[in-house]
Amino acid sequence: MSDPMRVRATESGGVVDVKILMKHDMETGQRKDASGKAIPAWFISTVTAKANGKDVFKGEFGPAVSxxxxxxxxxxxxxxxxxxxxxxDNKGGKRTDEATAS
Structure with missing residues (x-):
């Protein structure tokens, strides 16, 4: 499993601001290693955020994300x-982390 995500959530005036740093190498499949062989694509494909079990964000990523x-x-x-x-991610890897809005 990968390193934990850093999730921060702060509430102000009824609006929760969520900031997430996801640890992932995000390979595009276009780079080559030292021997000239292509490094296979490996990237986060879907991201979901829930607040108290209700979806508040869904997104799809691709190889162009850093x-x-x-x-x-x-x-x-x-x-x-x-x-x-x-x-x-596109290889079936998964990660889930939690935070509480403060």
């Missing part, structure tokens, strides 16, 4: 919301 992607979004919510962020 290494260790950063994602920021807002939704209407409250302090204490439990935010669960999950991603799946």
């Amino acid at each position: 290494k260790d992607p950063f994602l920021n979004f807002k939704y209407k919510g409250a302090k204490g919301d439990k935010i669960t962020v999950s991603w799946v």
Whole structure:
């Protein structure tokens, strides 16, 4: 399993601001290693965020997204919301992490 995501969520005026740093190499499939052999594509393909079990963000990534992607979004919510962020990569790897809105 990959390194944990850094998930921060802060509430202000009924709006929760969520910031996520995902640790992933995000290979495009176009780079070559030292011997000249192509490095296979390996990237996050889907990202989902839920607040108290309800979807608040869904997205699809591709090979053009940089290494260790950063994602920021807002939704209407409250302090204490439990935010669960999950991603799946194109090789079937998965990661899920949680945070609480403060």
